[in-house]
Amino acid sequence: MAVVSSTSSTVMNNVEAVRATLYEAMKSDDRTLILGEDVGARGNVFLITKDFINEFGPQRVIDTPIAEASIVGIAVGMAMEGLRPIAEIQFADFIYPSYNQIVGEAAKVRYRSNGEYTCPLVIRTPYGGGVRGALSHSVSVEALFYHVPGLKIVAPAFPADVKGLLNAAIDDPDPVMFLEHKKTYRLIKGEVPNGHYTIPLGKANVLKAGTQLTVVSYGLYVHWALEAAVALEQGGLSVEVVDLRSIRPMDKATILESVEKTRKLLIIHEDNKFGGIGAEISAMVAEEALFNLDAPIRRLCGPDVPAMGYALPLEEAFMSSPAEMADAMREMVKF
Amino acid sequence: MALERTESKARAAFERHGLSDEQLVAMLRTMLMQRTLENRGFQLNRQGKIPFASASEGHEAVQAGAATAFERGKDILVPYYRDLGLELGIGLEPYEVLLSLFARAADHSAGRQFPHHYASRELGLHTISSVIAAQLPHAVGAAYALQYRGERGRAVLTTFGDGATSEGEWHESVNFAAVHRLPIVFLCENNEWAISTPLALQMGQPDVYKRATGYGIPGIVVNGMDPIACYAAVREALERARSGGGPTLVEAKCYRFLSHTTDDDDRTYRSRAEVAERRKDDPVPGFERLLIERAVLSEQDAEALKRSVLEEVNDATDRAEAMAYPASTTLYERVYAESWQPWRE
Numbered sequence: 252m253a254v255v256s257s258t259s260s261t262v263m264n265n266v267e268a269v270r271a272t273l274y275e276a277m278k279s280d281d282r283t284l285i286l287g288e289d290v291g292a293r294g295n296v297f298l299i300t301k302d303f304i305n306e307f308g309p310q311r312v313i314d315t316p317i318a319e320a321s322i323v324g325i326a327v328g329m330a331m332e333g334l335r336p337i338a339e340i341q342f343a344d345f346i347y348p349s350y351n352q353i354v355g356e357a358a359k360v361r362y363r364s365n366g367e368y369t370c371p372l373v374i375r376t377p378y379g380g381g382v383r384g385a386l387s388h389s390v391s392v393e394a395l396f397y398h399v400p401g402l403k404i405v406a407p408a409f410p411a412d413v414k415g416l417l418n419a420a421i422d423d424p425d426p427v428m429f430l431e432h433k434k435t436y437r438l439i440k441g442e443v444p445n446g447h448y449t450i451p452l453g454k455a456n457v458l459k460a461g462t463q464l465t466v467v468s469y470g471l472y473v474h475w476a477l478e479a480a481v482a483l484e485q486g487g488l489s490v491e492v493v494d495l496r497s498i499r500p501m502d503k504a505t506i507l508e509s510v511e512k513t514r515k516l517l518i519i520h521e522d523n524k525f526g527g528i529g530a531e532i533s534a535m536v537a538e539e540a541l542f543n544l545d546a547p548i549r550r551l552c553g554p555d556v557p558a559m560g561y562a563l564p565l566e567e568a569f570m571s572s573p574a575e576m577a578d579a580m581r582e583m584v585k586f
Numbered sequence: 587m588a589l590e591r592t593e594s595k596a597r598a599a600f601e602r603h604g605l606s607d608e609q610l611v612a613m614l615r616t617m618l619m620q621r622t623l624e625n626r627g628f629q630l631n632r633q634g635k636i637p638f639a640s641a642s643e644g645h646e647a648v649q650a651g652a653a654t655a656f657e658r659g660k661d662i663l664v665p666y667y668r669d670l671g672l673e674l675g676i677g678l679e680p681y682e683v684l685l686s687l688f689a690r691a692a693d694h695s696a697g698r699q700f701p702h703h704y705a706s707r708e709l710g711l712h713t714i715s716s717v718i719a720a721q722l723p724h725a726v727g728a729a730y731a732l733q734y735r736g737e738r739g740r741a742v743l744t745t746f747g748d749g750a751t752s753e754g755e756w757h758e759s760v761n762f763a764a765v766h767r768l769p770i771v772f773l774c775e776n777n778e779w780a781i782s783t784p785l786a787l788q789m790g791q792p793d794v795y796k797r798a799t800g801y802g803i804p805g806i807v808v809n810g811m812d813p814i815a816c817y818a819a820v821r822e823a824l825e826r827a828r829s830g831g832g833p834t835l836v837e838a839k840c841y842r843f844l845s846h847t848t849d850d851d852d853r854t855y856r857s858r859a860e861v862a863e864r865r866k867d868d869p870v871p872g873f874e875r876l877l878i879e880r881a882v883l884s885e886q887d888a889e890a891l892k893r894s895v896l897e898e899v900n901d902a903t904d905r906a907e908a909m910a911y912p913a914s915t916t917l918y919e920r921v922y923a924e925s926w927q928p929w930r931e
Contacts, residue, residue, distance in 0.1 A: 284734070310734055316765065321723040321758035328727020331712065332662070334734070336727075348754070355717050356724070364705035364713035365696040366920045400921050400928070424923040453930035503929035535929065 260411075260444045266436040268410035268443055269375070270299045272417040273337065275447065277307050280335060283421070286313040287322055287339030296341060297377065297436060323349040323374060327357050330372040335421065343378035343430065344387045350395070357426040358401030372426045373417075377433040378406075379471055379521055381570050384433075385561035391470075391522035391553070396428055397499045397531070403452050404498040406430040408473040410441040412496055415450030422449060430498075432470040439474060455502035457509065461491035463584045465509040467532060468519040469495040472571065476519050479577035488584050498528055503535060510536055514545040517583050519576060524552035546586040551579045600880050603818040605654070607882045611891070613654055613675075613813050614877055617646040617870050618895045620671035623683050626899055627701065631848045635907070636687050639701060640847040642668040645775050647869035648808075648838035650675055651816025652773055655824050656743055662732075664712040664725035664744040668775070670702055672745065677709050680898055684906030691912040696920075698912075719746060719753035722772075726759045729770035729833075741769040741827035743820070749780030751794050760835065764801040767832035771823040774835070775810065777842035782855035795837035803833045810840030811869045841867070 263271065276283050285300060291314035294301030304312040315322050319340055326336035340346045346353075353374065360370040380389035397404055405420055405427060407413045413431070420427035455467075458477055468476045473494045480490035491509050495501060510516050516536055518529035529550040536548060551571060553559075559569035602610065620642065627639030642649065645668060653675020656663060665672055670683065682694065686704065689697040694704045695713075705713035712728070714721045725744035732740045750756050751774060763770050774794045778785045785792050798805025804826070808819040816838055823834035841864045845852040852861070877883050883891070918925070 316758070316761060318754075318758040318762070320755050321726070321762055324720070324723020324755060324759070325727040325730060325762060328664075328724035328729075329731050330727070331724060332728040332731035334727075334731050351717060351720060352723065352755075355715055356720055359715065360713060361922070362920050363695055363699050363703070363715065365694065365698070367694065367705040367707060368713045369923070403922075453926075497930075500926055500928050500930045503931055 260442040263410050263443050264437050264440045265410050265413050266297055268413035272414045276421050282335045284311045285337045286315050288341045319345055319348040320352055323352040326372050330370045331368045337373045340376040342388050343376040343392045344390045354399050358399050370426050371424050373420045375429045377431045379432040380559045381434040386558040389559050393498050394522050394527045403427045406469045410443045414443050415448050419449040419452050434471050453497045453500035455505040456494045458494050459492040461489040463489045464515045465491045465513045466517045467493045472519050475573040476576050478573045490580050510540055511543050515583050516548045519551045521553050523555050524550055525555050610882050613650040616650045616675045619674055620646050621870055622895050622899045627687050641844045642670055643843040644841040646671050647813040648775050648810040648816045648840050651813040652820040654817045655821035660740045662710045662728050662742045664721050666746050667702055667716055681902040684902045688906050690909040692909055696912050719750040719755040722755050722759035726763050729768035732769055739828050741824050743771045745773045748776040760801050763833040764803045769827040770833045772835045774837045776837055777840050779842050781846045798835040805835045807837045810838030811867045
């Protein structure tokens with residue numbers, strides 16, 4: 252953590268960490284506005300902004316019409332005129348209408364005006380499955396955006412990272428997509444340092460040291476990968492677990508340092524395998540460290556189907572599990 | 587609530603809406619400059635000196651009028667790509683236009699953008715892409731910022747063609763502005779053509795301003811070939827916005843005389859007879875005649891004005907052409923505030 256101005260901490264879950272961080276951002280800078288669907292009177296569908304409208308007023312906590320393209324587009328215009336908007340897309344599955352405003356506009360404002368205008372904008376959205384969200388409340392969208400220069404993308408797994416990375420995203424002078432895995436919202440609790448601090452975007456975190464295999468993941472699956480790796484430790488297998496935290500930029504140095512030590516790489520993510528984040532990591536490691544590898548790189552990812560189904564067997568068939576992850580780790584170590 | 591206006595007939599009445607002779611001549615000069623610069627763009631393209639040019643011929647009156655109503659230093663302009671006269675009218679220099687055409691390093695976008703995609707905080711001129719209607723939410727966000735900070739007396743003017751009114755972002759933007767009574771003017775330059783698609787294939791009835799009723803805001807229609815009428819309409823709308831009266835949708839009926847761009851050929855989709863008929867309303871010679879008839883300037887003055895415009899364009903052409911292209915290394919600059927690669931090394 253870059254700046255820690257406090258010694259004490261508070262236990263909270265991920266949704267509380269988002270809420271507390273947004274609250275402090277609203278308190279400390281009146282250029283900060285929140286806009287999105289049902290963020291006002293309802294206080295967001297996960298109650299992240301509950302009561303914000305009473306404290307900060309409807310001018311700063313804006314219930315928008317159901318119009319995702321303009322939620323982002325209006326925030327782009329606000330950012331260009333000196334405000335620090337935080338736009339919310341209620342579920343990542345609803346982000347597609349705003350694709351042009353994110354990819355065609357926000358990501359290119361600085362570049363196309365040669366720095367005359369900038370777009371300091373945060374786009375928050377809950378993503379991910381395992382919550383019986385069916386086709387339109389479960390998707391992962393990171394691969395649709397990580398191809399785009401001009402964007403930064405963050406996907407924290409722990410409450411302390413939520414706070415530090417969200418603060419960094421809000422401070423950032425460029426557009427940042429802040430992806431919150433909704434199954435971790437209330438499932439994952441942890442110590443969160445009090446006071447203001449930031450965690451640099453683009454810095455991964457080695458959660459568990461190991462010598463025989465590197466596992467790289469992010470979001471919900473970080474927790475399951477860690478659970479599997481800790482269990483394998485009792486059987487004498489030594490697995491290193493790296494939490495990416497940031498998807499763009501991505502921490503090449505930490506990944507390579509780990510892989511060059513363990514000589515084996517397993518990438519685990521919930522999003523589809525084809526063209527996913529794991530493909531880019533695999534290519535990078537193959538380019539940079541192929542001759543240091545003792546096994547083929549392996550990816551354990553979501554299947555190439557349009558979405559996970561609503562029926563429990565269809566959701567379970569899409570999602571991985573700590574047991575499946577442990578099997579893959581065991582096979583890789585034994586290779 | 588839509589306020590229907592009869593098209594004003596400047597020649598009959600010469601209602602000048604408080605515009606001084608000086609202002610009227612400045613408007614004519616902007617219109618002449620716009621046309622001369624755009625002709626220069628097409629010439630340079632045909633000479634093989636630049637890869638692309640576009641024109642707004644037929645839009646001069648609405649743009650000169652709107653620019654005169656715009657208050658530089660206070661208002662914000664969020665234009666579209668066919669707005670050269672508006673940009674010149676609020677202070678863009680012909681030399682900057684030529685830098686854009688030649689894609690030189692000193693261009694506003696440092697040679698990255700197509701011609702006529704400017705960006706200047708000093709002029710209050712927003713950066714845009716070429717994507718239709720994508721700038722409208724930005725204009726609304728800027729207007730929200732003005733209202734949020736309590737900056738009374740300032741407003742946003744945003745412009746678009748008839749084609750843009752089909753986009754979802756157009757609806758979303760007008761609707762949000764109406765909900766929050768934002769200080770913004772939506773100015774539609776209706777030239778009847780979305781590249782090759784005529785108005786009849788774009789909308790079920792030909793009047794954009796009538797949609798204002800559905801949003802609960804005033805809608806005004808004006809003869810887009812009459813610069814004074816356009817000035818009056820946009821001024822009224824901007825004054826309403828600046829004084830807290832909320833948004834207005836203004837529709838200026840004009841016409842696109844030329845092809846969409848140098849890469850288009852309008853002979854493939856519209857008749858020469860139609861274009862020739864509409865040419866009779868050409869606002870540039872029309873406004874010049876009006877000002878001479880009303881003794882705002884003499885024929886000699888008008889000739890001198892045209893000569894000075896041409897000389898300025900010639901000079902700007904030579905100066906801009908002599909400037910350097912951007913260095914290839916600038917491809918990697920201004921992606922982020924920091925010089926960053928996707929990988930953190």
